[in-house]
Structure formats: C-alpha cells, structure tokens
Amino acid sequence: MSRRGREAVASAPACPEDEDVRLAFSDRHHGNMSLVVAGRGQSAPDPGVQAARAGILAVVGATPGDAVFMEQVHGGRVARVTGADRGRGANGRDHAVPGCDALVTSEAGLALVVLVADCVPVLLVDPGGSVAAVHAGRGGVVAGVVPAAVDALGATRRADVLAVLGPAIGGCCYEVPPTMADAVCRVVPAAHATTTWGTRAVDLPAAVTAQLAAAGVRRVRLQGGCTRCGSDRWFSHRAAREGTRTQGRQAGVIHRQRRPGAGCAGIHDGVSRLARP
Numbered sequence: 001m002s003r004r005g006r007e008a009v010a011s012a013p014a015c016p017e018d019e020d021v022r023l024a025f026s027d028r029h030h031g032n033m034s035l036v037v038a039g040r041g042q043s044a045p046d047p048g049v050q051a052a053r054a055g056i057l058a059v060v061g062a063t064p065g066d067a068v069f070m071e072q073v074h075g076g077r078v079a080r081v082t083g084a085d086r087g088r089g090a091n092g093r094d095h096a097v098p099g100c101d102a103l104v105t106s107e108a109g110l111a112l113v114v115l116v117a118d119c120v121p122v123l124l125v126d127p128g129g130s131v132a133a134v135h136a137g138r139g140g141v142v143a144g145v146v147p148a149a150v151d152a153l154g155a156t157r158r159a160d161v162l163a164v165l166g167p168a169i170g171g172c173c174y175e176v177p178p179t180m181a182d183a184v185c186r187v188v189p190a191a192h193a194t195t196t197w198g199t200r201a202v203d204l205p206a207a208v209t210a211q212l213a214a215a216g217v218r219r220v221r222l223q224g225g226c227t228r229c230g231s232d233r234w235f236s237h238r239a240a241r242e243g244t245r246t247q248g249r250q251a252g253v254i255h256r257q258r259r260p261g262a263g264c265a266g267i268h269d270g271v272s273r274l275a276r277p
C-alpha cells in the first residue's frame, strides 16, 4: 500500500472545536478488516487482518489494544463502553461487544470500530463529549439504530453534534425487491430510490441523513461514495456477490485521544449502558 493511499483517508481533527477526536474510514488499500469474511476462517486470527487493523487505527492515533469492536447484528441496540472494554473483539468476533450495532463512549483512549461493505458507517461526535460508531444497514435503519445512538450521546446541544457518513452503497446501486423497498420507505420515506438501470432501490445514506435530521442532527458530512460504483476502491458486498470483486470489509474508526488532565470522561454518566433494550 502506498503512503499516499493511507494519507488519502487520514483525518484531521473531526471538528475544529474538539481537536482530540480523530476519525477515519479505510478502503481496499488498507486491506480487509474482518476476521470472518473472505474465506479466512472464523476462529484463527489472520495476521493480514491484524496488520490492516493496526494500520487504520494508527491513522487515528490508536492501537489494536485501544480498539472496541461490536458484533453487528442489523438491529437497533446501542452499547455504552468504557475503558474496561478496550481491546474487545480485536482478536475475534466472539469477544466483540455482543448484540449491538452502535458503540458509544464518553471516555478518552478508546477507538470505536464499525466494519462495513455497503452498509453505512456513521461516526458521531458531540464536541467535548461522547463519540459513537454506528453500523446502519437496511435492518439498522428500520430499527432506528442511528437516532438511538444520537440519544445515547447525551449531547446538551444536538445542533453541535457532527455526524460523518462513510462510504456505503447508494440508491444508484442498492436494488431490492419492491416489497422490501416499501417496508423501508414506510419507516423512512427518504429511502425511496431508483437504480441507474430503473428498478426499485433503497438509498441508505439518504435514509440515515433524514433520521439524523429528525433527531436534531443537521451537521452531516459525507466522506466517500457509493461502494458498488466505486468497488475498485471500496469493498462492496454486492460487487462481491456479483463476482466482480473480492469480499472484505472496510472500517470506520473514531478515537478521542488520551489527553491527561483535560479529559471529558464521565460527563455523560447519566446514559445507561444499553440505551435501547
């Protein structure tokens, strides 16, 4: 991988008023980030994946020991994590935070990770407060995982919250059966889309953006494009299923860096560990 490839996704501070938060999204150049796809086996740690993970975590100033992974079950559940969770899932999905699709923390020194290949990776920053990583696929959008994660941030001012959406499949390519599209659009009308070849589709990034707006978050940044259109750059489950590309997962990572004596840890202690049952 070229140094330029790494720098292309390296992140400046996520927002100017909170320079301690770094975020990044990987692409194919960084390598596959999943231990359970690409036929690598489900239990034995793959050294290639570990090196890839270490690479993208370094971009945000973190190490695999700082990382927290989640199980990602296409639901609406949010898990609150603390320093005691550092390293969870780094060596296997069995040890990831179970049964959730969003991680939220108010502590410094944790790198929250979401793995995707078409679903929307959403990173949330409450400046001076909590951060979150969210996995928003079709199931998560219907289950409301994004607004649940916004709630769990506990932001005093929702208007200050920054949401960054990473590369995901667009309405241009996410063809689904009409009954499935209708089911999503009943929950989020903004999901309505038509593929470039004229069939029914779901626009997940548009749906997430609408859900954020309804939750009071209008400061939304898109970082990356359609994973299927750009499957030479990003992993795409659809493209892999069509046989045009290899399977894999990219990562979205967010890290509030350690800053001794100036941490924001604990200011949102009122948030329950699981914000939504």
Ligand SMILES: [Zn+2]
Residues within 6 Å of the ligand: 169, 170, 171, 172, 173, 174, 226, 227, 228, 229, 230
């Ligand atoms: Zn597309």
